[in-house]
Amino acid sequence: MVTALCSVRVRRGLVGLLALLALYGLAAHIASGRLPTRVSLAVHEIEGVELLPTYSSLVEEGVFLVQAGILLQGAAVSTGRVLAGLLLGSVVGIALGLAMGWTAGFEYALDPWVVLLRFTPALALLPLYVLWLGLGEAAKIGLIATAVAVVMLQGAYQGVRGIPRVYWDAAAALAAPRSLVLRRIVLPAALPQILASLRIAIALGWVTVIAAELIKPSMPSLGYLLALAGAYPRVPTIVIALAAIALLVLVSDGLTLAAYRWATRWMRRRYA
Amino acid sequence: MHRTQPRKVRLQVDDVAFMYEGGTRTHALDGLSLAVHDNEFLAIVGPVGCGKTTFLRIVAGFLTPARGTVLCDGRPVRAPGAERGYVFQEDAVFPWMTVQDNLEFGLRAKGAAPAERHAVAAELIRLIGLRGYERAYPGELSAGMSKMVEVARVLATDPAILLMDEPFGSLDAQTRGQMQDELYRLWEKRLKTVVLVTHDVEEAICLADRVIVFSRRPGRVKAEVTVGLPRPRPLELRLSPEFSAIKRQIWAGLGLAEMS
């Protein structure tokens, strides 16, 4: 593991990242005296805007946000929404996807609605959900769940359809009951595809939650922080909020990737 | 065909070593040396994982050895080149090009004129018996035909040496037999130096002048068997005692049989 960490590729990657950070710092330093500090928004102009905040102001802002609890609370709320939406959407999506993959009749009946949902950007449903479910958590979580469900449905469906014919036949030849086939054959065989679509769903979930929080902001949340910072405007906060979101996305994606690798370890053969 | 004079050496491999990167730094090859003569058909067999494909890749120029030299026609091998043609185990015909375009590709790379390209491609198509399929796409051909196109494609550039990595490995037994016959026919018509890596001992004996047996990892030359059988070598030859004797020799080298 230590050798893996010290490998050439990791080293170079770190160098690249550090170079980027250094470049940004340099640009911010150069810009601090030069860029205009007056920005015109839709109706009025604002003075004293730092378009490319230096590291010192970022650190200062970051410390403030953390100490005031805004950043951590906001992160917790947003993450909570994503997880809730993910859970709800996955359960519904996987169940429907498996059913559609298994039974052709079910697939044919549901297909028009799935297609409709697939080509409807989840955000377009937001006003509708807010109307039906109020301005609270339900609408946002419902929206995330819808977006996630569409993706997971597709993944589960592909997972089931991708099961080689021979496995179905083997199960039939052994007269296996449906529940057993589901538990021991369908789910494990479809798992890689499901996890692959989970990665996409997580990214989508984050995009949706941030967008939903931007459109219908409510305290505290990362999206609200972003919107507020944008309206004020306070650029260091924007950058920090963006960085926080990016970090959360990275972590959740990394975890899912690890899960995917673990679940597909039986798929990879070693050739001599 | 008999050869009596010492022939010039086309490929000289000296003390080549290669290691796999990664967690376990195992030697794939260690201290490998051999020579291939002009117009010789050399087969390499060995147990699974002995590094025969790695060896071929080094000769082709896809990999760089950790130690040792590889000289092709006296020049050191550093990168892939048209003088060392390579036929792959997988499907390497370009599926987005017609058969004709595939065959002309090597000449196109050389900058040959269209007329020359067409002429060479036409001759090769005739040679492999696929006349009429010039405009077909590889997806429309059977696996065997597609593999023949790949071989012909490599021959189009007139390489000094032909490297083949289990070219018929993915084909079924029957097609494989046909392909072996086809390969022999081609080799007879367009005399070439060939190095064939295969796991099929009988295939090696049917086609080659000399069979080299690689040892287990790390790969070295463990045994060398000259196949003195006259050509052509029809299917029935496989049942002859001479054939079996050679097979036993090779198996001994592989550790599968005792030499009596």
Place this chain on the structure above:
Amino acid sequence: MSSPGRRRVVLGCVSVAVLICFYTVASNAGRLVDSELLPEPFARLSRPDLLPPTQAIFKALVSLVTGELPPMEGHHTHPSGHVGHLVEQHVTLQGALLVSVLRVLFGVAVGGPLGIMMGFILGWNRTADDYLHPIYILLRSIPSLALITYVMLWFGHGEAHLLIPIVYAVFTTVVIPAYHGVRDLAEVYVRAARSLGAGGRLLFTRVVLPAASPAVLSALRYSLVIAWMTTVGVEMLMGDDGIGHLLVGGGLWSSRLQIGVDPAVIIVGILGLAAVGYVMDAAARIVSDRVTFWARRRRAW
């Protein structure tokens, strides 16, 4: 049409028809039956401003397409502020969709090639990949819609602050498939071409590009969906026109939250959006299938 194909169409149509009937009944329940007689949740839901009756949806559709308000019909029709507001600004469904389509196409036309190039560079050159890959992963972790506030500070309130997130979203979506196409899918073909003496331009245009094209084209098709999502998002947030703007109630950004949203308009908007998206996807599929016709599985002989 084959039997399962026919079954698919029939079941699909039946399913759609059943739902429309069910919905019409449910949404009109408030009018047909005295609301006291209905069980509790239904009574609440069947208010016409929550669950617009099918006729209202139809009327909204007509209004938005023709750009004219329907004549007032007594107290059963609710003169919708949303529709009225939109019609007042001469916003039509097709007009809004057109604007959005143009934005989507711009995003794909600019972000697509950029992303493909980046993916090719990373996939081709191991060194560049080592250095740049983590930076890419970092950048793509930032949801493109989140960028909009920051971009607006730089570029003001014109079109740029809408288009940049769309281009960014398409770009980040397309890099990995292009990367995978060059690095993994094209590997054996590149080796074969190299042993035939090919290099440089010939290698790239005749071997690498075609080999990677199935992955790249399917990525572009998928990026259409992403582009639509981002477009609707930026229009809902900050747009002056387009379908997202229509969905949220039209009007200037500042007055956005004051107009009551009419679900009939939303449903009409969503149907229009889905229809356009479906058509674009179908077109993309046809084009990509034609270009990569050779990628079909080989017939087993």
